[in-house]
Amino acid sequence: xxxxxxxxxxxxxxxxxxxxxxxxxxxxxxxxxxxxxxxxxxxxxxxxxxxxxxxxxxxxxxxxxxxxxxxxxxxxxxxxxxxxxxxxxxxxxxxxxxxxxxxxxxxxxxxxxxxxxxxxxxxxxxxxxxxxxxxxxxxxxxxxxxxxxxxxxxxxxxxxxxxxxxxxxxxxxxxxxxxxxxxxxxxxxxxxxxxxxxxxxxxxxxxxxxxxxxxxxxxxxxxxxxxxxxxxxxxxxxxxxxxxxxxxxxxxxxxxxxxxxxxxxxxxxxxxxxxxxxxxxxxxxxxxxxxxxxxxxxxxxxxxxxxxxxxxxxxxxxxxxxxxxxxxxxxxxxxxxxxxxxxxxxxxxxxxxxxxxxxxxxxxxxxxxxxxxxxxxxxxxxxxxxxxxxxxxxxxxxxxxxxxxxxxxxxxxxxxxxx
Amino acid sequence: xxxxxxxxxxxxxxxxxxxxxxxxxxxxxxxxxxxxxxxxxxxxxxxxxxxxxxxxxxxxxxxxxxxxxxxxxxxxxxxxxxxxxxxxxxxxxxxxxxxxxxxxxxxxxxxxxxxxxxxxxxxxxxxxxxxxxxxxxxxxxxxxxxxxxxxxxxxxxxxxxxxxxxxxxxxxxxxxxxxxxxxxxxxxxxxxxxxxxxxxxxxxxxxxxxxxxxxxxxxxxxxxxxxxxxxxxxxxxxxxxxxxxxxxxxxxxxxxxxxxxxxxxxxxxxxxxxxxxxxxxxxxxxxxxxxxxxxxxxxxxxxxxxxxxxx
Numbered sequence: 001x002x003x004x005x006x007x008x009x010x011x012x013x014x015x016x017x018x019x020x021x022x023x024x025x026x027x028x029x030x031x032x033x034x035x036x037x038x039x040x041x042x043x044x045x046x047x048x049x050x051x052x053x054x055x056x057x058x059x060x061x062x063x064x065x066x067x068x069x070x071x072x073x074x075x076x077x078x079x080x081x082x083x084x085x086x087x088x089x090x091x092x093x094x095x096x097x098x099x100x101x102x103x104x105x106x107x108x109x110x111x112x113x114x115x116x117x118x119x120x121x122x123x124x125x126x127x128x129x130x131x132x133x134x135x136x137x138x139x140x141x142x143x144x145x146x147x148x149x150x151x152x153x154x155x156x157x158x159x160x161x162x163x164x165x166x167x168x169x170x171x172x173x174x175x176x177x178x179x180x181x182x183x184x185x186x187x188x189x190x191x192x193x194x195x196x197x198x199x200x201x202x203x204x205x206x207x208x209x210x211x212x213x214x215x216x217x218x219x220x221x222x223x224x225x226x227x228x229x230x231x232x233x234x235x236x237x238x239x240x241x242x243x244x245x246x247x248x249x250x251x252x253x254x255x256x257x258x259x260x261x262x263x264x265x266x267x268x269x270x271x272x273x274x275x276x277x278x279x280x281x282x283x284x285x286x287x288x289x290x291x292x293x294x295x296x297x298x299x300x301x302x303x304x305x306x307x308x309x310x311x312x313x314x315x316x317x318x319x320x321x322x323x324x325x326x327x328x329x330x331x332x333x334x335x336x337x338x339x340x341x342x343x344x345x346x347x348x349x350x351x352x353x354x355x356x357x358x359x360x361x362x363x364x365x366x367x368x369x370x371x372x373x374x375x376x377x378x379x380x381x382x383x384x385x386x387x388x389x390x391x392x393x394x395x396x397x398x399x400x401x402x403x404x405x406x407x408x409x410x411x412x413x414x415x416x417x418x419x
Numbered sequence: 420x421x422x423x424x425x426x427x428x429x430x431x432x433x434x435x436x437x438x439x440x441x442x443x444x445x446x447x448x449x450x451x452x453x454x455x456x457x458x459x460x461x462x463x464x465x466x467x468x469x470x471x472x473x474x475x476x477x478x479x480x481x482x483x484x485x486x487x488x489x490x491x492x493x494x495x496x497x498x499x500x501x502x503x504x505x506x507x508x509x510x511x512x513x514x515x516x517x518x519x520x521x522x523x524x525x526x527x528x529x530x531x532x533x534x535x536x537x538x539x540x541x542x543x544x545x546x547x548x549x550x551x552x553x554x555x556x557x558x559x560x561x562x563x564x565x566x567x568x569x570x571x572x573x574x575x576x577x578x579x580x581x582x583x584x585x586x587x588x589x590x591x592x593x594x595x596x597x598x599x600x601x602x603x604x605x606x607x608x609x610x611x612x613x614x615x616x617x618x619x620x621x622x623x624x625x626x627x628x629x630x631x632x633x634x635x636x637x638x639x640x641x642x643x644x645x646x647x648x649x650x651x652x653x654x655x656x657x658x659x660x661x662x663x664x665x666x667x668x669x670x671x672x673x674x675x676x677x678x679x680x681x682x683x684x685x686x687x688x689x690x691x692x693x694x695x696x697x698x699x700x701x702x703x704x705x706x707x708x709x710x711x712x713x714x715x716x717x718x719x720x721x722x723x724x725x726x727x728x729x730x
Contacts, residue, residue, distance in 0.1 A: 070697045073479045094700070098480020182565045182581055193677050247586040250563055260566070378698040382677070389681045393588055 026317045027057040028310065031082035032302075033068040037272040041337035042325075049324045056317045076100040076307065083310040083318045084325075087133060089124055089301050090374035096132055101305040103130035108319045117344050121299050121371040133303035134326045137340030139268045140299045140365040141195055141203070143167075143287055148280035149174050149185070149262040160285035164207070164233070167263070167288040171243035174262035187243035189264040191252030192388040196234070197381060198298035199265050199287070200388075202370045204230040207290025217373040218417055223406035231398040235391045246392055256282075267300075268362045271339030286361045299369035301343065335359070341366065375416035383409045466713070472706035479700050490707035499683055499691070500708070507661055507688045509592055510599075511719075514660035518600040518607060519652060525604070526611030527641075540612065544605035551602065555669035558598040559585065562670075585670060588684040595685045599666045603659065607652055614648030615641070650727045654720055661716055664689045688712050 030046070032038060039062055046058045061082065063071045069091060075081035076098065087095060095101045114122065114131055125133045147157035153173040161167040171187030178184055190196060201212045201222070210226025213219060237244045249255035253273065256264040259280050265287065274282060289295050304325055310318045324330060331342035335353070341362055342348035348366065353359050374380055387405035390396040437445070473490055477483035494500050529539060546554065561569040562584035571581040584594045618641065626636050642649075667685050672678035678694070679686025688708060696705035 067697075069700075073700060077480065094478070094480070098478065100480060178565070178575070180575060180578070180580070182571075182575055184566055245564065247583075248564060249567060250560070376699055378694070385677050385680065386682050389588075389677075393583075393586065393681055 025057045026313050028083040028317045029059045030084045031061050032086040033065040034062045037338040041334050086302050090377040102308050124371050133305035135301040135303045135343040137334045138301040138343045140297050140362045142361045143285045145263045164288045175243045183245050186248050186261040189252030189255050189261045190244035190246045194252045195266050197384050202298040203296045206296045207294045220406045220410045223402050227402045228399045284358050284361050295368050297365035297369040299371050469706045469709050473710045475703045477702040490704050502683050503686045503691045510660045510663050515657050522607035526608045530615045543608045546602045547605035551665035552669045555666045559670045588682050591684045595670050614645045618644045663687050
């Protein structure tokens with residue numbers, strides 16, 4: 001019995017000790033969605049943060065991507081949600097309107113500092129002079145190519161295509177079909193639901209002389225000559241040149257990963273996943289330049305924001321944590337773990353990063369990138385998907401498809417700006 | 420009949436004065452009150468709440484504002500809604516008869532099989548136990564183009580042109596429906612078998628003595644006596660097909676894709692409700708769609724019960 005009593009006593013003391021330590025610490029909660037590399041990076045950041053700030057504990061909670069936004073929206077009015085939260089930049093307007101997030105306190109995050117040190121795309125987080133959120137990392141697009149397939153097709157694996165013409169040429173040379181014409185290996189993946197949707201809107205469209213929206217983002221502007229030209233160019237990859245097939249291998253990234261596509265356009269966030277490829281070597285290049293040499297890219301980012309929930313010492317802790325996850329140190333770790341690019345220019349464009357064969361095409365792109373301003377990202381994406389499907393599956397003329405899409409998207413914009 | 424207020428006022432004395440039968444009635448209501456309350460709270464209250472929300476504009480974050488019937492007007496003018504409404508009916512009018520006929524044919528023949536009867540029945544039942552999501556993904560891969568899709572590889576092997584299946588606006592809906600029918604088949608077969616077994620064998624013996632052919636036995640004895648089973652399955656599977664979601668969602672979406680596509684060709688009403696509510700956070704509009712779905716389900720169920728009930 002003595003042994004058991006001793007055990008109980010020990011247990012009581014250790015529980016008391018833990019409770020005592022807990023009572024002193026301020027606990028704040030951080031939320032993000034489930035993505036292995038991001039979770040790993042954040043766990044490491046929290047470990048470092050807690051070591052530097054022993055009085056603060058950070059609880060890291062994650063949800064599957066599909067439910068993530070819903071969870072935040074449902075938890076916030078109940079006063080249950082996180083203190084610091086990760087959001088997609090396109091959601092910010094809704095979250096400000098719903099009073100889920102607060103402006104970043106000026107003492108810890110002076111706007112002048114933000115404007116001086118971060119990439120200009122961050123200005124999308126500014127509302128009436130106040131910044132509401134800051135990214136740890138930003139993402140841009142690049143051309144991933146399979147060096148093995150390039151070699152087999154007689155192309156130089158050290159010289160990826162630089163222009164759209166070279167790109168099409170390489171795609172033609174790397175496409176393989178069986179006797180019946182069924183595709184066995186795609187020259188390029190066609191995946192509108194993937195990143196092609198951004199590639200068309202912010203890159204191809206601009207390269208053909210158009211632009212997606214008016215300058216105040218309230219009017220759709222792609223229903224134009226350039227719009228039709230760029231959409232036709234994209235659709236012809238499948239319709240005329242037959243170098244790609246929408247839905248081939250289910251997803252573009254799956255086709256590339258399986259070594260069944262020579263080229264794919266994807267974001268820097270894919271680096272982690274492609275890092276596991278063992279069967280072939282792949283390379284990264286800047287997106288092909290347009291007919292007149294125009295370069296463009298699409299940048300997007302996830303931001304961290306402080307919610308309206310914490311007050312007093314919890315708010316102070318949240319500010320400290322927020323400052324830490326947007327520090328150059330956190331950004332370098334994020335780059336190495338997740339593959340996303342630092343949001344501070346100085347942290348991003350180090351000599352080491354610029355010389356890096358994989359990072360440098362993404363980093364160079366940040367200087368000519370566009371960040372689309374969304375009002376309701378999913379329906380807006382759906383409009384573009386449907387437009388491409390009408391052209392690819394129902395042989396609708398690009399011009400008519402664009403007109404229909406522009407009308408549908410304008411309705412979404414109108415509904416948002418009228419309220 | 421004694422009312423509740425009487426019971427409360429005079430308490431014990433009144434209770435003494437009740438007859439045994441009256442006491443039984445009071446007890447019965449006392450016990451029934453618990454499930455009625457529970458049911459009212461978790462079923463009827465949210466239903467009523469949905470009706471209320473359908474008359475508001477609400478994005479979860481700011482308080483709802485009353486907009487009257489504006490959501491329903493928007494619904495009637497929304498081409499996507501009508502497309503989706505049509506899809507929902509297609510799921511119903513293809514799904515229910517096909518699955519019921521298949522299930523009946525299988526059950527009818529399985530009933531006569533003695534060899535490994537239990538094992539075969541278990542095989543039919545197995546898909547019903549499988550998670551819809553897992554099953555949908557396996558079928559999704561079956562439908563892929565060559566070189567990875569099972570069906571297209573077979574077609575290509577036979578020298579037939581490959582089919583787009585899920586990537587077609589006309590083939591996608593039947594392609595999504597097939598695994599849904601396949602998965603529900605086991606359940607329907609088992610219910611049909613139970614129904615067949617419940618028919619007294621004396622009827623069959625009498626019919627055989629009278630020299631009736633098999634087809635006549637099926638028409639005059641089996642089907643009429645199976646009517647309760649058929650009614651149950653028709654209503655049950657109709658509701659199931661009208662509420663189809665898992666298969667569609669898993670077969671047409673991926674981390675960043677096009678659920679209910681291509682071009683809304685496979686989108687059922689439930690998926691539209693889900694997207695309106697939990698992607699666009701347009702709760703009032705989603706609730707309006709829910710109200711419509713509820714009314715449709717109600718009408719169809721009442722209609723079926725009326726058509727199929729005993730004359």
